[in-house]
Amino acid sequence: MAENKNQDLKNLGEFGLIDLLTKNIEIKNSSTKMGVGDDAAVLDYKNKQVVVTTDLLLQGIHFDLVYTPLKHLGYKAVMVNLSDVFAMNATPKQITVSIGVSSKMNTVALETLYEGIKLACDKHGVDLVGGDTSSSLTGLTISITAIGEGDENDIVYRKGAKPNDLICVSGDLGGAYMGLQLLEREKRVHEGNAKVQPDLSGYDYILERQLKPEARGDVIAFLKEIGVKPTSMIDISDGLSSEIKHICKNSGTGCRIYENKIPIDHTTSLMAEEINMNPTVAALNGGEDYELLFTISMDDYEKFSKETDLKIYTIGHITEESKGCYLVTNADQEIELQAQGWNALTGNNEQ
Amino acid sequence: MAENKNQDLKNLGEFGLIDLLTKNIEIKNSSTKMGVGDDAAVLDYKNKQVVVTTDLLLQGIHFDLVYTPLKHLGYKAVMVNLSDVFAMNATPKQITVSIGVSSKMNTVALETLYEGIKLACDKHGVDLVGGDTSSSLTGLTISITAIGEGDENDIVYRKGAKPNDLICVSGDLGGAYMGLQLLEREKRVHEGNAKVQPDLSGYDYILERQLKPEARGDVIAFLKEIGVKPTSMIDISDGLSSEIKHICKNSGTGCRIYENKIPIDHTTSLMAEEINMNPTVAALNGGEDYELLFTISMDDYEKFSKETDLKIYTIGHITEESKGCYLVTNADQEIELQAQGWNALTGNNEQ
Numbered sequence: 202m203a204e205n206k207n208q209d210l211k212n213l214g215e216f217g218l219i220d221l222l223t224k225n226i227e228i229k230n231s232s233t234k235m236g237v238g239d240d241a242a243v244l245d246y247k248n249k250q251v252v253v254t255t256d257l258l259l260q261g262i263h264f265d266l267v268y269t270p271l272k273h274l275g276y277k278a279v280m281v282n283l284s285d286v287f288a289m290n291a292t293p294k295q296i297t298v299s300i301g302v303s304s305k306m307n308t309v310a311l312e313t314l315y316e317g318i319k320l321a322c323d324k325h326g327v328d329l330v331g332g333d334t335s336s337s338l339t340g341l342t343i344s345i346t347a348i349g350e351g352d353e354n355d356i357v358y359r360k361g362a363k364p365n366d367l368i369c370v371s372g373d374l375g376g377a378y379m380g381l382q383l384l385e386r387e388k389r390v391h392e393g394n395a396k397v398q399p400d401l402s403g404y405d406y407i408l409e410r411q412l413k414p415e416a417r418g419d420v421i422a423f424l425k426e427i428g429v430k431p432t433s434m435i436d437i438s439d440g441l442s443s444e445i446k447h448i449c450k451n452s453g454t455g456c457r458i459y460e461n462k463i464p465i466d467h468t469t470s471l472m473a474e475e476i477n478m479n480p481t482v483a484a485l486n487g488g489e490d491y492e493l494l495f496t497i498s499m500d501d502y503e504k505f506s507k508e509t510d511l512k513i514y515t516i517g518h519i520t521e522e523s524k525g526c527y528l529v530t531n532a533d534q535e536i537e538l539q540a541q542g543w544n545a546l547t548g549n550n551e552q
Numbered sequence: 553m554a555e556n557k558n559q560d561l562k563n564l565g566e567f568g569l570i571d572l573l574t575k576n577i578e579i580k581n582s583s584t585k586m587g588v589g590d591d592a593a594v595l596d597y598k599n600k601q602v603v604v605t606t607d608l609l610l611q612g613i614h615f616d617l618v619y620t621p622l623k624h625l626g627y628k629a630v631m632v633n634l635s636d637v638f639a640m641n642a643t644p645k646q647i648t649v650s651i652g653v654s655s656k657m658n659t660v661a662l663e664t665l666y667e668g669i670k671l672a673c674d675k676h677g678v679d680l681v682g683g684d685t686s687s688s689l690t691g692l693t694i695s696i697t698a699i700g701e702g703d704e705n706d707i708v709y710r711k712g713a714k715p716n717d718l719i720c721v722s723g724d725l726g727g728a729y730m731g732l733q734l735l736e737r738e739k740r741v742h743e744g745n746a747k748v749q750p751d752l753s754g755y756d757y758i759l760e761r762q763l764k765p766e767a768r769g770d771v772i773a774f775l776k777e778i779g780v781k782p783t784s785m786i787d788i789s790d791g792l793s794s795e796i797k798h799i800c801k802n803s804g805t806g807c808r809i810y811e812n813k814i815p816i817d818h819t820t821s822l823m824a825e826e827i828n829m830n831p832t833v834a835a836l837n838g839g840e841d842y843e844l845l846f847t848i849s850m851d852d853y854e855k856f857s858k859e860t861d862l863k864i865y866t867i868g869h870i871t872e873e874s875k876g877c878y879l880v881t882n883a884d885q886e887i888e889l890q891a892q893g894w895n896a897l898t899g900n901n902e903q
Binding site for chain 2 (some may be wrong): 216234235238239240241242243244246247248250251252253254255256257260261262263265285286288291292295297300330331332333335336337338339340342344346347348349354355358359434435436443451470471540
């Protein structure tokens, strides 16, 4: 189109904006009978079970547009929802996206946000089937609901862990939190002196962990490939400590996590050292890593010998409930795990 | 519990708040396999099709807490979503509720909001199966997704209307908009002189239309009872004019709506007169009435002779597309219908 792409939102109107943002959407799944364009989407799952999850992302609480590129934000907003679907051992198939936008935001910015949303959908074969678009008197609001499918016998809940089960995690932890600390520090420096450019060199890994997390569909596919159904599973959005406690509470068990087994990337450790923080604390309470935390029966352990590029770490084991939930430190001390986590209500990631 | 019920949100934490708000939730539907308490809800629809719809409600855009009781707000937030499910000729079964709350709001206020949410769920046998809870730096944000089921052959889309089909509406129009005008006027009066109490007497009906709309599940049940499947259907959230144009656009047809057939309550007319507005304009463009607008084949017309307390009005008919979409006025003039509607992007309900 030759006309000015940067159209004014008010002139475009809600229906015009929806048309603009959804014009290139192609339906990829046979379960999507009707996507955008009616009162509701229509889905057909035949004999599968349906999983539904939703996340609300608010500007200033969950993201800071000063250092969050809109394309990354759209991508991440989808990924955090798909991560919840994978954590049920299910396959995401559809999402709905609702956005509230301030009049300061233009259509090019919104199209950039949707580029990220579509990229995440394409990566996992997910259809965008509906949503809602509104103006916002304040910041950007993004609400995404993800829908997926799984066979009844395949769905994995938080409950189901048994004593002696092994506790596994699909990747290193604490990186997303350290990426956030770095971005917040450089933002403060930049605000103090606008001529100073942020120094982010050498920290690509933790920045990507914070800004562009990946939902671990590859891990779910690998577990299926080797014929392992976890006894329980959760995704790590609030920190290892909080998540393992959810599994233990729901399963009626305790656990032992070994500090020296917790996978931490060297970039995470470097950044933690810079800000005088114990990287284990970042792994336990940092959150937003979006790795999968799951338990497996000891009998399934040998199945993991199959060659793979994936790194799956065994970090502890499940115990009887009476034994409590403890971290065994490098100094061989037992410290009770606290579900401090990332608390969206106190907004402590913004401190 | 003897302790102070009005707990501070920050002390309660996200998980504590979720527990508080979802503690009395009972699962009512066999399709709900897992509700609140895991990464995602798990649903089982067997051979039914699944419909999914979502709405985002933002303080200052969609509601004004100055005159909107929180219990009504929760009720309405659910009803507007259920209305979309009914508009597919489907039955709502589950909702997820995400809220962003400012620290100014206390737990008693949130529990009141959830009372309204649960009341609406109970009224239609719907399960609350998940959601997300966050702090908000600004106003209250409510995002609801509703999920329902229907037989593949029963689902009704916006497309499907045929020339000569009759256009029906399930109740009177323009009332919700007039209720809003009244509330806004009294708010202005009250702001001008805080000693003046709002004068809302005699206007209960339009206030209820605005503050406590009802999704028309009773109409869907009646249509099933008399064996009528509409050829197309939509719910009236943006005004009659906008909605009938959606049906015509999706069906590739035109229409004639007769001004003297449009049902308008006398309270709506009275209020319109007070503010020098044509009540037909309120019906056409006011929005938020949440009545069902549907088309039926002429062959089905006689089935509506069955006795019922429901009022279903025939307001026009579908034409060939080339005839366009027109209102036939009381003066027998034809005026082209404009999809002006209620525009959440320009927030014109706030003017």
